[in-house]
Each structure stands twice: as C-alpha cells, then as structure tokens.
Amino acid sequence: MSNRERRATISDVAKAAGVSTSTASVVFSGKVNVAEATRERVLAAASELGYTGPDPRAASLRRGRSGIVGVVLAGHLRHAFLDPVTTAMMDGLTDALADVSTGILLLRDDPFGGEAPPIAEAPMDAVVLIGCSDRIREAVEIVRRRGMPAVVIEGDGDDDLTEISLDNREASAMLARHLADLGHTRVASVALPLGPQRLRGLITPDRLDDATVGVTLDRLAGFRDVYPDAPVISTAGSLIDEGLAAGRTLLGDPETRPTAIVAQSDLLAVGVIRAAEEIGLRVPEDLSVVGFDGIAVDGLGSHELTTVVQPALEKGRAAGEQIARMLAGEPGESVHFTVQFRPGETTAPPARPFR
Amino acid sequence: MSNRERRATISDVAKAAGVSTSTASVVFSGKVNVAEATRERVLAAASELGYTGPDPRAASLRRGRSGIVGVVLAGHLRHAFLDPVTTAMMDGLTDALADVSTGILLLRDDPFGGEAPPIAEAPMDAVVLIGCSDRIREAVEIVRRRGMPAVVIEGDGDDDLTEISLDNREASAMLARHLADLGHTRVASVALPLGPQRLRGLITPDRLDDATVGVTLDRLAGFRDVYPDAPVISTAGSLIDEGLAAGRTLLGDPETRPTAIVAQSDLLAVGVIRAAEEIGLRVPEDLSVVGFDGIAVDGLGSHELTTVVQPALEKGRAAGEQIARMLAGEPGESVHFTVQFRPGETTAPPARPFR
C-alpha cells in the first residue's frame, strides 16, 4: 500500500515483525527451526509489506550460487531444437538438474565476439556444452578460468574435461558392415554438416581439412573403415528436406546410382527414402538405406528404418548428473555411451544387375 | 599459479596494479575513460592473478539486473520444442532480446509445487509466459508482486498486462467460412488440447467447462461461429501422429464421414491428410482439409496446404521488444497480430453424394 519507491527488504520485514534479520531470513530459507509464532509474525509482516521473498540476486552473491546452469548449443536455436536428438537430451538434462537448478540458461553461441561473450558474464554455476564445434575451445577455456564445472556432450575432448560421448565411429562402421554383409559394394553416404558454414555437396579431401564437427567426422570415419572410397555428400543439417536433396543428387544418375546409402541421421535417411520413392525406386529392393539415432519421427511409423539407437535422453541425463556431482564438490566423470543396432525393413541384398 | 584457495577479486587486481578498486572496475566496465597506461597495468595484473572479470553475481546485486530473461513454457520442454511455432517464437524472442539479455532462462512450468516455484526464485529481470494455461494466473501474480516486467504470449489477458495476441477466432471463422463457401455442410474439426491433461476424444459441452487453453477455445469458437454443431475431436498436442489418429476416428465410418475437416494446426492437418490417404480418400476431391499456422513442415512440400499463416517469429520478436521497452522503464504495450489466409490445394467443393 505504500511501497511506491523502494521494494521491501528482509530487514524491513524483520523490523516490522519485531525480530532480527537473521530470524526473518531463516523463516524464508527454512533451514533452521523457528517458533511457529514468530514464523507467522514474520510472514504476516512480509505480506503486509508486499515482500515476496529474498532477492535472488543478493542470495546468489551471498551463497556463491545462482542456481542456474547454462547450456551452449551449436548454431541457432531454431536449428538446435529442430533436432529430436537435441530435444531429448535437453529433456534428460533438465530432468537430472531439477534438484540443483532453477532453470536452464540458453546461451547463444556467441555470434561474432561482441566484446564479452555471454558465457563469460552470465551468472551461472555450471555449463553444458552441446555438440559444439570450433568455438567450443574458447568456450571451454573461459569456463575453466572462471572455475566453473563444465560438461561437454559430444565435443572433442582432447582435454581432461568431463565429457559425454558416443561410439559414433564404431556404430557407423557397424552399419556399413551390415550393408557389406548383405553384399553391397556400390554404397554412398549422406553426412551431417562438416563445419559451421554447413556447406552442401560432395566431400573432397580438402574439405575435410576444414571440418570441425566431431560427430560428422567420427561417423564418416566409421563408414570409411568399411567403404574407404565411397562418395559422401554433406548436408546443411539433420533434416528430412536435406536428406531429400542429397538423395536426389546421389540417385539422379542411373549409371552411378548406389545400391545402398548410409545416412548419418534418421531424418536424413527419411529424406533419402523419399528421394528414392520419387523416382520410383523401391526400398529396400532397389535401394537399402540405414540411418542413425533411433528417434521417433513424428508422422512416421518409425518402426521400419534400419538404424542404430542412441540413448539421447540418457546422454542429457548423464550430463546433468555429472553437473550435479561437480556442484557437490565431487570430480566429474566422463561417460561413454554405445548405440544399439536396430534392424528394420529398409535394407536387403542388392538387386542382381542385368536381370 | 597460486590461487588455490580463493579466487581473485577486483580489489586484489586493483591492489596488484596499484590502483583503486573503482579504477579497476571501470577498466572492465569500460564506462569511463581510463588512461591507456593504467588500463594495461590493470589488465596485466588481472591476467597475472587469473582474474576473468567481474563476478556476475556480485554485479547483478549491485546493478539490480542480472541480464537474464525467463521464459515459461506450458508443459514439458520436449513438447514445447516439438512445435515449430514455438521454436519460431523463441527465435524471434532471442533475437529481440540479444541486446538486453545474456540469455534465455528456460523455466520449467513448476510441476507440482515444490514449495518455491522457480519463477519465484530465479534471478531474472523479466519474464515471458508462452501459451500458458492454468498456472499462468499464479505465475503472473508472483511475477507482478516481484515487480518484474512480464509479457504473455497468447495467454488469457483479462488483466492489464502486456500481451501478444493473435486473431485466433476470426482466423478460424475465416477458414470455416472458406469451406462453407465451397459448399461443405458436413464438417468436423480436430482441435489442440483443451487442458493440461491433454485428453483425446470428442469434445462434449461438459468437457468445455474444464477447458483452460485459450488458443484452443478461441479457434474452436471461430469454427463454431460457422458450424455450431459440428463434431470436434481434441488431441494431445500439435503433432502429425495426433492428427493421424483423430483423422482415423473421424473418417472411419463412411456413413458419418465429413466432407471437410478443420484442423487447428498444420501438423494436425498433415496427419488428417495421411489418415485420408490411408483409406483411399483423395484430398481435396473426397475430403477438404485446412490447417492453421503456415509453418514449414520439414519433409513436406508445405506449399499445398490451405491454411492461415501466423507471424510466429514476429510474435516472439514483439514479446522481446516489449520486454526491452519495459526494462528501459517505458510501459509495455500489448500487440495484436493477425493471420493471413493462404489458399492451397487441399480444399475443393464437396463431391456430389449419390452419383
């Protein structure tokens, strides 16, 4: 009724209730027993003064904790959240963090150095770096200097930092071998982006030199372990439309057409299948297709794709758990996950040529 | 090399550099001119001591600003980010907020009241409430008492709060009228969720009493303006699979089958179309379908659906702009957006019966 100029503070409340500030403070934190009578008196005074509880900013300073965990995503948010794998990870992350954090701070991946990158000035207690590429290096450096716990999900962990990883290479090799076992020799691959520019097109050796996205490179390496010389096309992202475009390119010429395609994500695989259907190819009779992720694509049966299932939600959860550990003073531990092969109905032996 | 116990503070740096703390502070904030020589001395001392800049928590307290804007999304994150409209809004929002905020704090929509809801204790400067339903009321109340600027996107704004809205009812009526003009009389609708429980099924009058989601109700009202008695099925969310399920229900019985369906979102419309295709109905010859949103669905031509286009990105941007205004001390202004009709190829006059 009267606080037009200054918001009430806890000491105002204490004064009005006739107790000390520490008592009032304790009423709100609930960390110490308080006589019911005083408790009520304080609460009454608080509501009288329109006091809504301790100022989080002041509490942060005093406690040395803000309750906020930052998340740095590669690329624009739009892109990040279009990917079901990322979404699932975020879910696991928020789940695991629910007890130690009031929320997730989405940090933009520092556009082009506006002096102080958000990661350097956000009031957070810890940070999760997801699928970052280039800039991860400096981000990690900043975070480390700030003495902040950090976890990297599928980054390139040369360092001794806590990391959540996946057996991308082995998994990809497994998928490639599956095709090899079926007898495929003319095989191609559709890859995720190689770098932040997200260039589309055939991957040449020199393009690999500039490549920075570890996930793409690892999956590519696994593929090349089995098919060293097969053509690979990079895309601008894990999208059905991107797979469609790449598929059209690869399947366009009947002369050079592969009998099987290894897509680096399920969404890309779906796109490739659409491209095949467009030109009348049957899957798997005329073309075998494998994916990666094992996600549930909305609007797809999703039961049929031959792929590997990665524990996306668990990855996020593991990251959250490690953050929680580190926040509790224990050392973080890297966690490595493995995928599981899920046979579907999109692969078969190649059709006999000339028949 | 020696800070094993206590992190260096700005006054340590100042001492080491032989200047006052205020001078050191100013070097980092850059708000006042400092002689180049001292500047360098301070920076040198800082890097010597491993000082990485002002502690954000302390700065927040002193400034009264944390640089953080909270976003409250209805339901689980997983769900929220599956929706292209939400994603687009988030994009616009982060865009508009880039200058006044270091990041977006994703607040979980307080599951079941663990004493202190995150919205009450997060150190943020302002809050955006998106598509919230029930709980928005209390959220708004808390936020208001905290004296925090708040913007509601498509909530129900009985109050005098700043709100970003859309002409849901008019737009829906427009779509319905489009079908009416084509001659359709047997029409049904597939609706978004009515409440947080997300129950599926035919909407009956009593179910409407418990309904809390304004968007759903508004679009439904617009539809009912034209077709007061038409059957409406609610879904669990804006998903292709949900539209598919609802479509199967509505189209299952040839006797009662409608000649046109109004879906409350494009994703639902896509699902309905799939359901129609499943049972051999042609769109639009046998069934007309309209959507809502005008989004680009990955993996869909997306050129053909008859729908209304809503300015999702602009909605987010407007919210961000209002937050920025309010943070600058100006009053917030509600903004109302209108959709645009986009004719596609999924509507046509109904087929003549008995022929």
Place this chain on the structure above:
DNA sequence: TTGTATGCGTTATCAT
C-alpha cells in the same frame, strides 16, 4: 530458539 556481526564482490556517486 533468537540475535549480532560480518562480508559476499561489485559499482555508482561524489570528490579530488
């Protein structure tokens, strides 16, 4: 169970 005293690390104001 309650009160006292301190300092968390900054930044803004005002002098100099």
Place this chain on the structure above:
DNA sequence: ATGATAACGCATACAA
C-alpha cells in the same frame, strides 16, 4: 583521470 566510500540484500558463524 583517479580514488574513497557507501551501499546492493542477504545468509551464515557464532554467541546468547
């Protein structure tokens, strides 16, 4: 251009 000083609002160790 630089410095002294006073908050910012709270939570905790400790004493009573």
